[in-house]
Amino acid sequence: MMNAPAACVGDPVDVIETPALVVDLDLLEANIRRMADFAAARGIRLRPHAKTHKCAAIARMQIAAGAVGICCQKVGEAEALANAGIGDILVTNQVVGERKLDRLAALSKRIRLAVCADDGGNVDRIAAAAARFGTVVEVLVEIDVGTGRCGTPPGAPALALARRIAGHDSLRFGGVQAYHGSAQHIRGHDDRRAAIAAAAEGLRQTLDLLAAEGLDCRIVGGAGTGSHEFETELGLWTELQAGSYVFMDGDYSDNLGPDGQPDRRFANSLTIRSTVISAPVPDRIVTDAGLKAMSTESGPPRVVDAPWARVRGVSDEHTVILTDPARRPGVGAVLSLIPGHCDPTVNLHDWIIGTRGGIVECIWPVDARGAVL
Numbered sequence: 001m002m003n004a005p006a007a008c009v010g011d012p013v014d015v016i017e018t019p020a021l022v023v024d025l026d027l028l029e030a031n032i033r034r035m036a037d038f039a040a041a042r043g044i045r046l047r048p049h050a051k052t053h054k055c056a057a058i059a060r061m062q063i064a065a066g067a068v069g070i071c072c073q074k075v076g077e078a079e080a081l082a083n084a085g086i087g088d089i090l091v092t093n094q095v096v097g098e099r100k101l102d103r104l105a106a107l108s109k110r111i112r113l114a115v116c117a118d119d120g121g122n123v124d125r126i127a128a129a130a131a132r133f134g135t136v137v138e139v140l141v142e143i144d145v146g147t148g149r150c151g152t153p154p155g156a157p158a159l160a161l162a163r164r165i166a167g168h169d170s171l172r173f174g175g176v177q178a179y180h181g182s183a184q185h186i187r188g189h190d191d192r193r194a195a196i197a198a199a200a201e202g203l204r205q206t207l208d209l210l211a212a213e214g215l216d217c218r219i220v221g222g223a224g225t226g227s228h229e230f231e232t233e234l235g236l237w238t239e240l241q242a243g244s245y246v247f248m249d250g251d252y253s254d255n256l257g258p259d260g261q262p263d264r265r266f267a268n269s270l271t272i273r274s275t276v277i278s279a280p281v282p283d284r285i286v287t288d289a290g291l292k293a294m295s296t297e298s299g300p301p302r303v304v305d306a307p308w309a310r311v312r313g314v315s316d317e318h319t320v321i322l323t324d325p326a327r328r329p330g331v332g333a334v335l336s337l338i339p340g341h342c343d344p345t346v347n348l349h350d351w352i353i354g355t356r357g358g359i360v361e362c363i364w365p366v367d368a369r370g371a372v373l
Contacts, residue, residue: 002350013015017291018275021349025356036065037246049243056084056370076371091115095278101129118152130170138174145199147181154202159209175217184226196230249342251298271336282325295344301337
């Protein structure tokens with residue numbers, strides 16, 4: 001059961017109950033426009049990853065700005081967003097198990113859907129599910145371009161898998177998934193560029209082999225918030241799958257631009273609004289937002305209102321902050337925290353509260369919250 005929202009439309013931000021997931025709409029809209037303009041100016045398609053926000057309202061904003069569709073990571077995410085009206089979804093993951101594959105096949109009858117695969121046996125099982133439902137499922141070959149996670153090796157193994165997909169009447173070969181996830185948080189600008197250049201070698205070899213056999217790629221997907229400019233300049237990828245740019249987070253904020261300074265092209269639009277509930281000693285305060293309100297596996301939150309403060313630790317219900325006694329926020333003060341990682345933070349909340357000019361303008365459900373199946 002969903003919790004009640006922490007505010008009502010029209011409320012001043014001061015009355016938002018905490019902890020709450022809050023987005024600055026001006027910054028969110030600017031981030032969406034910036035990425036859409038980047039893709040349009042370079043003639044590349046944008047298919048943002050919705051695992052970041054899990055929210056149909058934001059997906060619709062991205063599509064209205066020019067995105068061709070969205071990415072999801074789980075069948076449950078795709079179902080939730082399809083139910084909310086999103087009609088073009090790529091599941092950028094392996095889907096394994098008969099029940100999940102039946103759900104995938106059923107969904108492909110309602111929307112334009114594609115999925116990734118890196119295993120021949122699973123390709124056959126996707127084909128069987130599609131045949132059971134009387135549909136054709138589009139399948140991309142996922143290749144490992146450096147992350148060391150999912151993905152068949154590039155080159156001949158990828159070609160063999162593409163042939164297998166193309167050999168099934170109930171499947172349609174859709175292209176290649178080539179996402180270098182671990183490159184997204186390489187801090188140095190030139191080091192990130194080098195990682196993507198290395199990824200491109202395996203991708204180029206694979207595309208050449210596919211082209212030689214007449215296997216056309218509708219999608220050559222990949223790229224993220226930390227690397228999209230590099231995939232674009234190499235000219236091999238046809239779709240950008242960046243997701244975190246809409247919100248940004250503490251971890252992405254540490255990436256460096258070409259000048260060696262933190263890259264600030266996209267703003268931190270998402271914060272956790274929290275209240276100081278204890279100030280027991282002069283140099284320490286405690287807020288009501290802990291691990292049940294935000295993810296910390298990519299580092300502690302940043303304190304927007306007190307940049308001099310240092311987060312000492314985060315537990316289930318509390319964040320302990322060390323602060324300058326002369327500038328210590330008192331009990332009842334409200335602080336905005338930038339989470340270390342936006343994606344799993346959003347998944348902890350039922351609602352995103354959108355604010356503009358100090359007023360709550362909208363409240364959006366996190367449609368795919370908890371959709372891990």
